[in-house]
Amino acid sequence: MNHAPTSGDIVGVFKSIIALTVAILLAFFPFPAAAVEKAVGSVLDTRVSFEVSEADVGGVLKTLAEAFDLNIVVGEGITGEVTLSLTDVRLEDALDLILETTGYYYTFKNNIILVQSPEKELATEIVVLGYAKASDVEASVKALLSEQGSIEAVDEQRLVIKELPKRMKTVLNEIEKLDHAPHQIMIEARIVEVEDTDLTAFGIQWSGNMNLAGYPRSSGKPALGSGRVIDTPGFDTSSAGTLIPSTTSATVTGNSADYRLALSETSADLTGGQFVYGLTYGRVNLSNIIDALVRTNRAHILASPTIAALDGEEARIIIGEKFPFRENTLTAVGTTETTKFVDIGTALRVVPRVINNKDIMIEIHPEVSSLNESLSAGPRINTREATTKLIVRNGQTVVIAGLIQHEKTVIRQKVPFFGNLPVIGLAFRNRSTDFVTKELVVFVTPYLMEPLVGEEGKPVLDLFSGQRFYNRAVRLTEEFGIESLGKTEAQRFSEAIAHFKTVIRNFADSEVADDALYQLGMIYDEKMDRPALAADVWNELVTKYPDSPYTDKKLYSRLKKAQKKAETQAKERRQRFQ
Template identity: 25%
Template sequence: MAQWLRAAGLGLLAFGALAVAHAQNAIEAVTSSTQSGSEVIRIDLAQPLAAVPAGFTVQTPARIALDFPGVTNAIGRSAIEVNQGNLRSVNVVQAGERSRVVLNLKQATAYKAEIQGKSLLVVLDPVAGPALAASPASTAFAENRNRDMLPLKDVDFRLGSDSTGRVIVDLPNNQVGVDVKQQGKSLVVEFTKSTLPEGLRRRLDVADFGTPVQLITSQQTGDRVRMTIDAKGDWEHSAYQSENQFVVEVRARKVDPTKLTQGVGYNGEKLSLNFQNIEIRSLLQVIADFTNFNIVTSDSVSGALTLRLKDVPWDQALDIIMQAKNLGMRKNGSVLWIAPKDEINAKEKLEFEAKAAIENLEPLRTQSFQLNYTKAIAIAQGLTGTGAGGGGGGGGGTTTRILSPRGSVIAESRTNQLFVSDVPSRLAQVAELIQKLDVPVRQVLIEARIVEASDTFGKSLGVRLGGGIAGERFASSGGNRAFGNLGVMPITTPGTNGGATTATSTFTNSNFINLPAGDAGGTGNAAGTFAISLFNSSFSRMLNLEISALEADGKGKLVSSPRVITADQTKALIEQGEEIPYQQATSSGATSISFRKAVLKLEVTPQITPEGNIILTLDVSKDARGVNTSAGPAINTKHVQTEVLVENGGTVVIGGIFELTETNDESRVPVLGEVPYLGALFRKRERVANKTEMLVFITPKMITDRNAAR
C-alpha cells in the first residue's frame, strides 16, 4: 500500500500541463454518505473547480484515483478510514501544488463525478454482488461538451487479432458525449447531440468475419445517434477513444476477467483513463506509476492527446498511446525506452553499422571442430553457402552464408574435421550451429506385412441317363439299331465272303443324356457318383441312371513380411524375388536378352516429426510370374505407393484389394430340362464362388539405444 501511494505521489508530477500557476485551492474535507442506495463521496474544496478532475480506475486492487492540479491538502492527514458500503478508505496525497485522491474500494465499480458549488460529488455505482458486477448496465463513457449537434464522419468494422470485432466511429471532435450500455445480447452505444448522415444510416452484416459481432445497426434517435451491436455467444467488450476516433472491441469472454483477451501479449491489469489534451510525457508517467516500470522518454517526444479508456489492460493502453503518436518502444529489464519510430530505427541502424565496422577490423582466429555424425564437407558447404569445401575472400558467398566475408573454412574428409577462420563472434555461432547439427541421426525400423487370403467354394450336380433295346435290323443292311445300342442278345453279322460272325454287344455308349458333374472350383478332383440300372428278365431292355455331385471348399493365407532399418529422412530399399529373362529386339535387328524383376519390394523414406510421429513415403509391391505368352512370361503385379503419418510403434493399413467372383452355370436339354421335378434328370448345374483379399500393413518403430531392432 505504501509503495503504491509513493508511486501515486510521483505520478502527480505528470500533470504539469494542467496545473495552475499559483496554488490557491485546497481540499478541506472528504466525507461519505449513502443517497438513494448509492454511495456518495463529497470532496469539499476552498474554491469551486473549473472542470471535473481527470481520473482512472484500477481493477485489482479496486481503486479510483482523481487528480487535482493546483490543489493542496488542507485536511491535515493523508488517510481517512471509512469502512462503509463499498468504500474502505480514502487517501489524499499531495506532491507540490498537486493532489491525488485515491478511493480504496472493496469491489471495482464505475463512478460519476459532478461539481456542486465548492464541492465535488463522486457517486459510486451500487454493487449488489459478483453477479451484478459482472453484467454492468449503462455507463456514461464521456460527457458531451458540444453546444451544437455535429454529424458523425464514419462508422466502420474491422477484424482484430484473436477474432476480435472492432467497431470504429470517426467523431467530429473529441467533445462528443458517449453512453455505452448492454441490453441483453446487444451492446447499445449512443452519441449525444450528434447527427447521422443518410449514407451512414445502414445495417452492417459482419457475421462472415468470424467474430462475436453479427450485426451493426446505426440510426438517428432524436438528438442522438444510436448504434446497436448484436453479438452471439459469451462475450465481453471494451471501449476507448483516441483523439477523434472511438473504438468498441467485442471479443469472446475468457475465464480470467483480469486478463485482456484481445491480442497477443495484452495481459496487464485493467485500468481506465480519461484525459483531455494531456501531454504525452505526462501520460507516459501515469503509465509508469501504475506499472512500476521505469520509462525513459526521448526529448523528441512531445504533443498532447485526448484519451478515454475504460477497463483496458495497461499494456494495450500504452500501445494505443504509441500508435496515436507514431512512437516505438524498446524494453531492457524493467526500463522502457520510448521514442519516435524513426529515431529508434536510426539509432539501431547506427548500432548495426558500428558493429559491422568493428567486425571488419577485428583480428581473425582459427578453430578446429571434430565432427562425429555429420560429414565435414556438408557443414562446410552450409557455412560458406557454396558447393565447395572452402571459402573466404571478398564476400563471394550467397545469402545463406554464415561466415563473415573474411571468414573461411577447410573440410578434412579423412579425419572428418573442420578448420574455420573467422572473428570470435562468428566462431561462436559456428560452434553453436555444429552443436545442433552434429548429433546422431535417429533410426527407424519399418516392417511391412502383405497378407493375401483366399476363400473358394464350388458345387456341381449332374446326371447321366441312358438305355436301350436289343435291336434288330431296321432299314439297313448293316444291322444298325433303330433305338439304343445295347445288344445283349447274340447278334449274327454277315461276313464279306458269305460267312457270319456271332458276338454279344456291351454297355458302351448307352447314354443319350450325358451331363455329369464338372470340376467345381478347379480342384481337379473327380465327382462322386451314384448309378442304378433297370432291365427286364431277358436283359433285352435296359435303363441306366447315374447322378454325380461334387462340392469343394478351400481357404488359403499368404503372409509376406519385408522389414528394413534406415536413418531419418533417408531412403531404404529391400527386395527379394527373381529376374525373368526375355528376348528383345535391338535397333540392328538382332535380339538380346533382357530381364524383368518379379520381386517382393519395400522402398520407404521415413521422417520423424517433433511430436514423435513418423511420416512414411512408401512404395510396396509384390510381383510374381504369371502365365507364359508368346512374348514371354507375364508378370502379376500388386503395388501400392502412398505417404502416411503413423505414430511410433503403431500399425496402419495403407491399402487393400478385395475380389469376389461368382459364377452359376446350367446345362440342360431343351424343353425337357424345364419340366418341373422331372427336368432335373435332363440338366446339370454348377456354382463357383471365389474370394481373394490383399491387405498391406505398415508398422514403423524408432530405434533407440535401449531398443534394438528385433
C-alpha cells in the first residue's frame, strides 16, 4: 500500500545525505594512512576543514573515526544535532567544538577516545571561602556555569560546585577573585549638645587647626609664612539647598593654620525639624569651641564613640536604656499581652561604602531621644534625628548641626514655712520661667583602614592611628580639648611627647611623621629646656625627611642654636662637678 512520505522520512533522508556529503568532503582532504602503531595524539594535530548542518552528532563522530582511523567510543545517550563550518583547524579543536556545542565531553586513554554524557562525569569541588559570603558568590558565579553545572551555598562560608572538568578551573578562578578581604572603615563620632540660654544666637562658631605640611606653597596664593593670611576652604554647608557663608581665611604660623568656621545663626527657616551639614578638608584636625564650652558646663558630650565597620555593613551604637511597654494583640481565642522594648537615649547609625578604593560614601543617622510620658497606648518619646548620605574623602569630617530643641522650665523657690502662709507668703516665694535652647551637633569622621600586617615583636596598627596619636599630642601641647582637662603643664607635655614618639616609631611613612619630629623638637627646646634632645630629634628629621617642608633655613638655624646651647649646658655641668 503506497503512502505519501512523512516529514520524518524527509528529515531522515536529509540527514543521510548530509552524512554522505561529510564523508565525501573528508575524502578530498589528505589524512595520514591508518597505522596501528601511530599515536592518536599526532593524528589529532592534523589540520582539517569541513562543514556540516544539522547533522547527527553520533554520525559525525563515526565519520571522523573512519576517516582518521580513530578509536572513538560513543557512550549511551549521546544524541543531538550539530552545525559547524570549520576551515584549517586542528582535528582535536574540531572534536572539542563538536562536543561543547552539544554539551558532551571526551576522555583520552590508551589510544581510545571515550565520548560521555556530563551527567555521569561531573567534577565536584567544595570551596571554603575566607571573606565573601557564600550566597553572594553563588549569585555571581551562576552565570558562568554550563547547563549541566550547579553551585550551592551550604552555609555562609562553603560552596559545593558541580561542573564539567574542563570548566571547573575557570569557575574556581572566578571565585578566587571574588573572595577578597573587604575594606574596613573606622568611624570616629562626637555627639554634642550645646545649651544657649541667652536666646540671641543658636549657631556655633567652629575653630580648628589645619596641618599644611606637604601642601603647595604657591600657585597664585600668597606664600605661607609667619602671620600671613591665606585663603582656605571652609564648610561647604547647605540648608534646604542654599549655601551658608563660612569664614575662608586663616592665620598661618609655620606649617599650621588657625582658622574659624561659622555655621549660620538660627533663623525662622531653621526649626527643630531641619538640619545643616558641612564638610572639612582631609587635613583639617577639627578641634572646636565645644571643648571650651564643655569646660564651662555650657555643652555636654552625649557620646564620643569609635567603631569599625565592614564595607557596606551597618554600624550602630546606642547609649541609653530600653524602655518596656505592653502591647495587647486581639486573637480569635482572646487577647494576648506581650512586653516590648523601645530604645531611648543617644544612637548613631552609619553605613559606609568605599568608592574607587579611596573615597567613602557614608549614610549617617544620629538620634537623641528622651521619654516624654508613658501612656496606655505606649510611651511618648521626644526625639531629634536626621538622615543624610554623602561622599567624603578618607579622614574628612562630616558635621551635622541645627537639630534644635526648645525647653521651658518653671522654677519655684520659697522660704520654708513662711512661703506657705497666705497673702504674706508671696513675699517669701518666687516663681521664674527659664527658656533653654539645646542644639545637637554631630561630628563623624570615617577613616579607611589599611590591611593590618603584623611582624613578630611589633604591634599591629593601622595607618589612621598615626593621625589620631598626632592629633592628641597637638591638643595636649596647645592645652586644648578634653585631653588637657585637670592636667598640669608637665603632665600635658609628657603625654604629648609619648604620642609624638609613637607616631615617629610606628608610623614613619605617614604624612605627619615629619611634623611630629619637628613638634617634638620644639617641646624639648622651648618647653623643657633640653636642647641636646631637640638637636637629636631635628637631626633625625633632616636625615629621614630631607624633602620635608620643615627642613628649611629656619630649622638649620634652630638646630645650630640648640647644639650650641647644649654644649654650653654640658660645659656648665662639668664646671659644677669640678
